[in-house]
Amino acid sequence: MLDTPQDPQIDLEPTRTADVLAAVTARDAPALHRLLDPLHPADVADLLEQISDVQRGELMALWQGAIDGEVLSELDESIREDVIDAMEPAALAEAVRDLESDDVVDLVEDLDAARTEAVLDALNDADRAVVEQSLSYPEDSAGRLMQREVVMAPEHWTVGQAIDHLRTQDDLPEQFYHLILVDPRLKPTGYVSLGRLLGSKRDVELAGLSEDGFRTFQAEAPEEDVAYQFNQYHLISAPVVDHNERLVGVITIDDAMIVLDEEHEEDILRLAGVGEGSLTDRVVETTKRRFPWLAVNLVTAILASMVIALFEDTIATVVALAVLMPIVASMGGNAGTQSLTVAVRSIATKDLTTANVWRVIRREVLVGLVNGLAFAIIIAIVGVIWFGSPVLGIVLFLAMVINMVVAGLAGTVIPVILDKLKIDPALASGAFVTTVTDIVGFFAFLGLAAVMLL
């Protein structure tokens, strides 16, 4: 919803953005602080993303020094660099110093070398070493996602020992939900939720409290798998281990939620042929990103035109064919998109497997057949009434049924095959499926017309 003034808890109302811009124009620094300082960093980041480059520059100059690390880590990559460039080195150092290691990693991983150096310089040596080690893991891996600050205890300890130990620590992480149990070689052997720890007698052994469904991740595991498992198994946190099975960090559900959100966003944009990109990208970047998808579509459209060209003589004789021919292709394209979207999502959520692929294909073909028959009857009637030719009605009827069945089949089989070939089905299915439905649609309609009408 664009306007949510009725919701008092969502802090960034459009009115506040307008007030902020008014304060910037008036160069009224106290008013700016009054408006921005109470906002959550995520909302400040949203506000910085929604205003223009010029407005952002003026705001930064006026608000100097008040941007904290959390705002930086919330900012969209496309403007994060601009904002970092506009900050004094001292302000940048100040902002970065309070972040947890995973947030610093997230902050610097998309920056260029010079800016990364500027951020790392702000850290003390120990923190810097921790961040640099995380950066040594592959991009989009569990190692990049994890937080290095772990809270662990030997598995033979009792509840009382653990609680006493925790009380003496003065650098516990901001957020932690489990005490990870380790053996003498630092291999995680289980974990105890803090709730269970607090609800147990002091002399109970920790090992006996360890939760079922304990899962660890390899630091090299793709973050996509991590997000899938957090979602599937309702994990709250999970230890990360290196290839010697030694504990190196912990991933918490809030990080997994962000990855899941990004994966979804990526799938939606890929299905629509947008690829990546965000609302704050500039015209040139956006144009470049969308170009390849449109180029693929142009090739598809030209292929469809070549099919039409085969029937130029037929069209010259019966011009009504030119009027009606886009209908069959368009209905096939839409039905195919429905099938492929269901297939692509089911593959992503691992709901479509070798166990049910044939049943799903059969279902999609049957759905195509039933809806195809329904729309074939409708369009045949429209065709007969409009152009007064019963044969044209039969041609429309047959072409529609054929193309809708093909749409259901192609919409399911193509994503499955692409996935088997390790090509992202969200990315490539659309172009293939609409090529099939366009070509079959035009060929079936014009071909049947050439045979039956002439």
Place this chain on the structure above:
Amino acid sequence: MLDTPQDPQIDLEPTRTADVLAAVTARDAPALHRLLDPLHPADVADLLEQISDVQRGELMALWQGAIDGEVLSELDESIREDVIDAMEPAALAEAVRDLESDDVVDLVEDLDAARTEAVLDALNDADRAVVEQSLSYPEDSAGRLMQREVVMAPEHWTVGQAIDHLRTQDDLPEQFYHLILVDPRLKPTGYVSLGRLLGSKRDVELAGLSEDGFRTFQAEAPEEDVAYQFNQYHLISAPVVDHNERLVGVITIDDAMIVLDEEHEEDILRLAGVGEGSLTDRVVETTKRRFPWLAVNLVTAILASMVIALFEDTIATVVALAVLMPIVASMGGNAGTQSLTVAVRSIATKDLTTANVWRVIRREVLVGLVNGLAFAIIIAIVGVIWFGSPVLGIVLFLAMVINMVVAGLAGTVIPVILDKLKIDPALASGAFVTTVTDIVGFFAFLGLAAVMLL
């Protein structure tokens, strides 16, 4: 990925599904237990979803009594009813009894009255009253999502008092992460994470440990807003209050993650014109669900045909126009889909607001213009080479630029207007935008041809 045998942590490998089916066919109950009992309930639910109705019936008969409540709550709604019907009342009661209140609510809210009664009968009176009260809140509200088991403490208590109190409770919830502080009227006034509680001295006052960014939700608040705020503000848990501001429950991040996942799925399916539905729906349901979207598309396609019909004489004179005309419409449709997907997502994530709507519209129009010019040059050259007519090339060029600019404009403005009118833009934008790009595409191309070629 369809096959992930390389990943040992994802438990439901296709081979195991095949083994399970073999055990069912052989009526080998011990083998079935050996295969299914170690699986996570979410994986058992996935397996039950992926096999056929007949296979599921046989499996249930053989595995009798072993389906627990968590499997039921993981199951897709479309087969949950079948599974419940196949269970003995005693087994159902046994399965339901161990669930937390929010899971029971989730389980029964989509069941019919008779099955709901069967599930509620399995609960003791106190649990039943709790579930029935949750069910009294509107569907898809915070009240339905919340868990009734809350862990709270008076705000004036110290850390030591809280820890001692927790240790004497023997019915603490499975998962809790915060101690909610309440005033004497049970109004939540803050919350303390268990990590902070454990890391603090016994004589520290709880009120002083309360976290920043403490948020409460009204029980009537839509779950969509709850999920948005959990995601935006990285909440782990949040208290839910009634209209007297009294604490009535707590929502945890895992519930919010499920809602966010569902919202995303819904958006993807709506954008593709699938509406709702899942892979386990039957042919008849699926056909019915997809029919309305295809019907809207048929109307759109017929409107486009009526535009073509205006130019029947032109096409009869120059048949090449029939060959080329789908290209301009198709490119516009694709560019429009790109723009509308970005707009729909940005509206959903509250990134597109009144503060930046004009800048985004301008960007999309410019992107349409630049890509339009690029593809106009390509298609003009193709047209000239193919049909040897420079004027046809100019017609293609102009029609392409016009339609791509219109696509960028319509793709952004239509979702924004629909949102203002409180119509879900994910649901309705596609039909409107392709109607515009089809009509403008055919009209611009054929109209310019009629003027310039004849």
